[in-house]
Amino acid sequence: MTGRPSVKGWCPGAFRPMQSGDGLIVRVRPFLARLTAAQMLGLCDLADTYGNGFIDLTNRANLQIRGVADGGFDTVLDGLNALGLLDETPELEARRNIIVSPFWENDGETARVARALLQALPDLPELPAKFGFAVDLEPERVLQNASADIRIERYDQGSLVRADGAIKGLPVARGEEIAAVLELAEWFVANRTADNRRMAHVLSHRSLPESWQLCAPRAASPQPQPGQHPPGTLVGAAFGQMHVETLARLIQQNGVPAIRLTPWRLLLLEGVQARNLDGFVTHPDDPLLKIDACPGAPFCASATVKTRELARRLAPSISGSLHISGCAKGCARKSAADTVFVGNSGGFDLVRNGHAWDAPEKSGLRPDDTLAELASHP
Ligand code: SF4
Known part of the structure; x- marks a missing residue:
């Protein structure tokens, strides 16, 4: 037996890359899971020059460059900074584990709450590095299987703040979501242990107060599939990995202005009906996904x-x-x-x-x- 690689208690980020068998993994967390075409093409250049020539999609709707040599890391970090893809501090980056519905609209509820959560990151208590949030406030609830510890979902005229692992959550009025998130995060911190570092683990050992379990979220929608959707075209990346040349061609040939990331190995090509999709998965049942x-x-x-x-x-x-x-x-x-x-x-x-x-x-x-x-x- 070769032996299991050590399990890291943290997720790699841009400021804090993780050493792997093929070099450093530099993970990029785009704000609202969106990159302009210029940002994505810049990332392609960095991955081509300093990484292994591929960009990976993660199950938290982030991107990563692999195979970065120690000597190239500072230049990659400078490049990410120039592209506007870095947080102000490593501490803020480490806290910014926020997955958003890829169907958000600029003046919609998901974007409003995600932006408020970004502002509130410094106010959160000290949380384990993998602790995260899912903001799923569009008409279709699609993040039910995405990795998150606190879920903010649509509910009547307001939102539902729900602990992962609980069937029901707390309905709150519009604008009161962040106060509820902070309170639930404090409850988690008071009840977590060294071994139970995710909300669902804590809930399997501790009872969540009844006051946090009042209402069930609306029915979940099926996981979105490749094809045309109102905000753009969803395409899949085989193995969750894209060669930089294939990705750059996709953007340029389809005139894609921006790309949104999803937790499902799918990219949303914003605002276009893309036709030139060579090298990407377009069929929902394709096993390459x-x-x-x-x-x-x-x-x-x-x-x-x-x-x-x-x-x-x-x-x-x-x-x-x-x-x-x-x-x-x-x-x-x-x-x-x-x-x-x-x-x-x-x-x-x-x-x-x-x-x-x-x-x-x-x-x-x-x-x-x-x-x-x-x-x-x-
Ligand atoms: S990328 Fe594949 S070959 Fe390279 S170290 Fe990881 S598992 Fe091994």
């Missing part, structure tokens, strides 16, 4: 196998979860998958129901063998 595969060879120095090539070959045959990892570090997926193929000395190890770093049940598989293994355990 579900497979986890790191960049692999030749993009990462730790890899001895081509991960994406194999992922595309296996995609039509998958039914359960599939993780293809260039090495046992398992950067693309930290949770267990039904099937994991792990690059090892030019071949693949096979792990079932586990992680890239778990003991394999088979080794030395060639790419052709992997298809047979997948078929034997559909």
Whole structure:
């Protein structure tokens, strides 16, 4: 067994990158999950010059550049600052774990509350680094499965502030959301422990006061799919990763003025009906949106196998979860998958129901063998 990589109690950010097998991971948290075309193209340049040439989408609707060498980090930080993608301080960045509905409107409720929450970040108590907020105030509730600890959802004429893990929340009038969020955050801090650092974990050990469990949110909408939506075109990124050239072409050929990020490996191309979508996923059932595969060879120095090539070959045959990892570090997926193929000395190890770093049940598989293994355990 290779052994599990250490679990970090914090999320990487721009100011605080995380060391990975292929260099530093620099995570960028765009404000309201939106980047202008100029910001995204600038990010493409940084990823091309100092990273591995890819930009990853995260499940918190952020972006990350991987493979940054220690020596290039300061220049990347300067570049992000010039693009207007940095917070004023590392402390503010660390607190700014806010996911917004990608369907927000500039004068709508989601944007209003998200901006108020940004203003209130210094007033929050000391929270664990992964603690986050979901602002989901558009007519369709779409962030129900996004990672968050306090949810602000639409409710009658006001909002519902709900602790993650609770079925019901507290209805508040328009404009009173932030006071309620601060109060709920204080309750969390008073009841958290060293082991229970997320709201849902705390709620599994402590009872939330009844006064915080008055009303259920409106029914959730299905997860949005690739296609045309009122604010623009949603397109998917296979494996949640985009090569900078493909991304730049998408922006330029479609005249995209701005891009919004989602937690679902989908990008919203704001204000356009995009037609030139080569290299992106446009069908809701495309398995490339579900497979986890790191960049692999030749993009990462730790890899001895081509991960994406194999992922595309296996995609039509998958039914359960599939993780293809260039090495046992398992950067693309930290949770267990039904099937994991792990690059090892030019071949693949096979792990079932586990992680890239778990003991394999088979080794030395060639790419052709992997298809047979997948078929034997559909
Ligand atoms: S090969 Fe993949 S899993 Fe291994 S360090 Fe590189 S990106 Fe991470």
